[in-house]
Amino acid sequence: MRKIPxxxxxxxxxxxxxxxxxxxxxxFVSVHKEIGEAVECFKRLGVNEYxxxxxxxxxxxxxxxxxxxxxxxxxxxxxxxxxxxxxxxIPNIWEEKGxxxxxxxxxxxxxxxxxxxxxxxxxxxxxxxxxxxxxxDQLMKMHILFEKLANxxxxxxxxxxxxxxxxxxxxxxxxxxxxxxxSGKLLRNYVAKYSRRYGKNPEYIRPFFARSDPALVSGMxxxxxxxxxxxxxxxxxxxxxxxxxxxxxxxxxxxxxxxxNPDSLDGYLKEYPGMRTVTxxxxxxxxxxxxxxxxxxxxxxxxxxxxxxxxxNQKTEKALIGIGEKAERYYHxxxxxxxxxxxxxxxxxxxxxxxxxxxxxxxYGRKVGNEKMPRAITFTAGFYSLGAPxxxxxxxxxxKSLSKSxxxxxxxSYKSIKTDLEKxxxxxxxxxxxxxxxxxxxxxxxxxxIELARQILDLELQPQNSGEKAHLEATSKILNLSRKxxxxxxxxxxxxxxxxxxLG
Numbered sequence: 001m002r003k004i005p006x007x008x009x010x011x012x013x014x015x016x017x018x019x020x021x022x023x024x025x026x027x028f029v030s031v032h033k034e035i036g037e038a039v040e041c042f043k044r045l046g047v048n049e050y051x052x053x054x055x056x057x058x059x060x061x062x063x064x065x066x067x068x069x070x071x072x073x074x075x076x077x078x079x080x081x082x083x084x085x086x087x088x089x090i091p092n093i094w095e096e097k098g099x100x101x102x103x104x105x106x107x108x109x110x111x112x113x114x115x116x117x118x119x120x121x122x123x124x125x126x127x128x129x130x131x132x133x134x135x136x137d138q139l140m141k142m143h144i145l146f147e148k149l150a151n152x153x154x155x156x157x158x159x160x161x162x163x164x165x166x167x168x169x170x171x172x173x174x175x176x177x178x179x180x181x182x183s184g185k186l187l188r189n190y191v192a193k194y195s196r197r198y199g200k201n202p203e204y205i206r207p208f209f210a211r212s213d214p215a216l217v218s219g220m221x222x223x224x225x226x227x228x229x230x231x232x233x234x235x236x237x238x239x240x241x242x243x244x245x246x247x248x249x250x251x252x253x254x255x256x257x258x259x260x261n262p263d264s265l266d267g268y269l270k271e272y273p274g275m276r277t278v279t280x281x282x283x284x285x286x287x288x289x290x291x292x293x294x295x296x297x298x299x300x301x302x303x304x305x306x307x308x309x310x311x312x313n314q315k316t317e318k319a320l321i322g323i324g325e326k327a328e329r330y331y332h333x334x335x336x337x338x339x340x341x342x343x344x345x346x347x348x349x350x351x352x353x354x355x356x357x358x359x360x361x362x363x364y365g366r367k368v369g370n371e372k373m374p375r376a377i378t379f380t381a382g383f384y385s386l387g388a389p390x391x392x393x394x395x396x397x398x399x400k401s402l403s404k405s406x407x408x409x410x411x412x413s414y415k416s417i418k419t420d421l422e423k424x425x426x427x428x429x430x431x432x433x434x435x436x437x438x439x440x441x442x443x444x445x446x447x448x449x450i451e452l453a454r455q456i457l458d459l460e461l462q463p464q465n466s467g468e469k470a471h472l473e474a475t476s477k478i479l480n481l482s483r484k485x486x487x488x489x490x491x492x493x494x495x496x497x498x499x500x501x502x503l504g
Contacts (some may be wrong), residue, residue, distance in 0.1 A: 001204070004246045005048035005085060006304040007297045009041040011057070012212075013352030014252050014377045014504055015282035016497035020044075020290045022384035027494075029282070030046070031058045031354050035066050040214050042084050043074065044290070045296055047280060054100045055092070055131050058354045061103050064124055070283055072118070080124035087171070089129040094138065104128070107145055109153050109164045116162055117279060126169055133172035134179050136189035142170055150256040162434045167198065171248065173208040177218045177226035177328070180209055181321055184233030191241060206277065208236050208248040211258040211494035212376035217368055219331030220391045221258055221398055222324035228310070229317055231274050235309040246276040253283040256391045257421040261501065262296035264287045268302075269452065271416045274309025282352065283502040318431075319409055326401050331394030334449075337442035338370045338393075345382040345482050346374045346491035352503065376402050381504030385493045386435070386482075387429020387475035391421060396452025397445070407456070418457045425450075425461030426468045427500060429475040436479070471499040 011034060018025040021040045022033070030039060039049040052063055060066070063086070065119055068075055078084050090104050091097075112123035130142055150166035158164070172190070174180045187205060195201050209230045214223040238245040249272060251258025260268045261284050268278075279302065285293055312320065355375075366373040373379060383390040399407065410417065428450065437443035454461055463469045474496045481489050497503040 001244075002081075003085075003307075004206070004276055005379075006200070006277055006300040007047050008049040008051055008087065008248065008277050009038070009045070009047045009285065010051040010279045010281050011037075011053045011353060012281035012377065014257070014502055015286040015352055016494065016501060016503050017287050019282075020336065021285045027286075027350070028352055029323065033062055035063055037065075037087055039067070039071055039074070041285070045281045045285065045294055046301075048083070048301070049087055049277070050089050051089055051129070051279070053089045054104045055089050056355060057102075059100065061107050062276060064114060065106065066113060068118060076118075076120065079120055079122060081122035083128055085127070086125060087127050088125060088174075089131060090142075092130060092138075092415065094131045094481075095098070095132050095135075101145075102149075105149050108146075108168070109150055110224060112164055112333065113158065113161075114365065122157050123165060126165075126416060127171060127206075128168055129171040129173050131173045132175045132179075133186070134176075136186055136193055139170050139172055139190050140193050141198070143168065145195070146306070154175070168418060171206045173210060173250075174230060175195060175210040175213045175215050177222050179323075179404050180214070180230035181233075183207055183209070183230045184237045187234065187245075188241070191243065196477065197244050197411060201241070204244040204246060205414065206246045206248055208250065210250045210302075212250060212252055212256075213366065214390040215256055215377050215390075216373055216376040217327045217366060218254075219335075219394050219398075220323075220420075221327040221395055221410075221414075221417075224417075225320045225324045225327075225410075227272070228315075228413055229312065231272065231309055231322055232312045235274060235311050246278040248279070249275050250279045252279075252281050252377070252380075253287070254345075254380055254384070254389075254500070254502075254504065256504070257376060259416075259423070260284065262292045265296050265299055267419060269307055270305055271414075273307035275307070276304060278304070287498075287501040316409070316413075318466055319406065323398075323402060323406055324411060327394060327398035329366065329394075330397045330401075330449075332368055334393055334442055334445045336371045338436075338446070339368075339371050339442060340374070341440050342382050342386065345385060345478070345489060346378050347491055348382045348482075349374075349378045349385075349493050349504065350490050350497075356485075377504040379504065381493060381497065382502065384427055384500060385478050385496050386433040386436070387425050387427060387472065387479075388443075389424035392422040392428075392449045392453060393446055394449060394458070395421070396454075398451035399456045401454050418459060421453055421457065422459050422461065425454075425459060427471055427475075428461055429472055429479075432475055432479045467499045471496055474499065 154163040253261040
């Protein structure tokens with residue numbers, strides 16, 4: 001059985017500060033720096049897996065050539081697909097144009113050739129992440145496309161040499177609460193189709209559960225509960241099938257996007273037992289002292305494999321789905337009324353990576369109702385920069401709507417709900433909320449959510465230290481700037497990001 005890394009470094013652009021390895025001290029990481037970044041993550045931080053992202057962004061197709069050419073000694077001793085892992089996230093051709101898919105698959109095949117010629121043991125690339133997986137047919141389509149391409153290449157381009165392996169390992173990434181709540185069904189269907197085609201079961205599966213995008217679309221409470229249901233179903237599937245599962249979570253630093261950072265490690269491990277890999281995004285790596293980051297990664301590798309999952313019975317699962325549906329409705333109802341007022345702030349959030357901008361052609365967009373949403377990091381950064389953490393949208397009214405037994409189930413299932421909301425509450429600016437409500441009465445619903453959550457959970461919602469007090473003052477400045485034509489918001493948003501140790 002291969003090694004399963006607990007920490008997967010990713011290119012998610014949520015850092016406030018510049019990377020520790022960047023001599024120019026620039027928080028923006030261009031495409032040509034990402035290969036060096038991967039090496040730094042492997043060498044300096046001790047990360048064992050790095051996600052190479054082809055989804056909605058530019059990616060360097062020469063990644064393996066450059067890694068082996070420029071760092072041969074390191075990778076001859078720390079071989080890819082044995083000691084270190086480079087995992088491609090490919091485009092979802094049902095959501096965005098598949099221009100990069102053929103390129104990514106070709107890189108996987110030619111990397112195998114290069115490694116063979118260098119006398120390395122394993123093919124470097126063998127596993128890909130399919131984002132926005134909704135059904136098993138999509139997974140099998142990727143298998144079939146790769147198989148055909150590998151066979152064609154072996155026959156037409158490298159005939160007479162060692163044939164390419166034509167089976168790829170797939171990681172299904174579930175990004176909606178519905179797909180997470182039905183992940184057990186997806187895994188069962190996938191294995192049935194896989195075994196029919198290949199005459200065997202997968203050796204293991206690494207189901208991947210998103211945290212940021214479902215929170216953007218459905219709100220934090222519904223997303224947390226969906227994550228837990230997905231974890232439960234994954235292990236229930238494993239118990240039935242005998243196929244080991246190693247779930248992955250796509251988490252950011254702030255509570256809305258998962259709340260994992262070097263300061264919150266123990267709490268996260270207690271809240272999500274059974275998770276086997278977590279994304280270590282840019283903020284985790286660059287907005288905290290490097291020795292602390294290294295220590296946290298080592299701790300994840302040591303502790304995460306030992307946590308024991310929680311499996312819900314059908315009655316509990318059904319109740320949690322119902323609670324999530326209530327929470328999602330309150331979130332939607334308010335969000336669509338306040339998002340238009342925040343668009344100029346979203347537009348001013350600083351960029352940290354090179355993303356494809358041609359929405360609908362080279363990338364994809366998210367919608368809630370008829371409202372087009374920004375990316376999750378931009379969304380989170382915009383609301384935090386106004387002193388209105390999105391964790392609270394719909395939260396209080398959802399909690400109030402629950403029966404006594406439902407509320408207790410939430411408290412039993414989401415044990416750190418109070419901690420997460422109090423962390424977010426340190427960045428509230430009630431004066432800003434009052435001012436926003438004067439322009440748009442829908443903000444009164446957010447104020448109600450905050451007050452109800454405070455009462456029901458007995459929350460303390462105020463700054464706790466000098467940095468959080470400075471954040472409060474900075475968000476007042478941002479609101480004023482946002483109301484002035486041509487107001488220079490980007491620098492002010494960057495300043496608040498540094499104070500909260502994450503862009504969004």
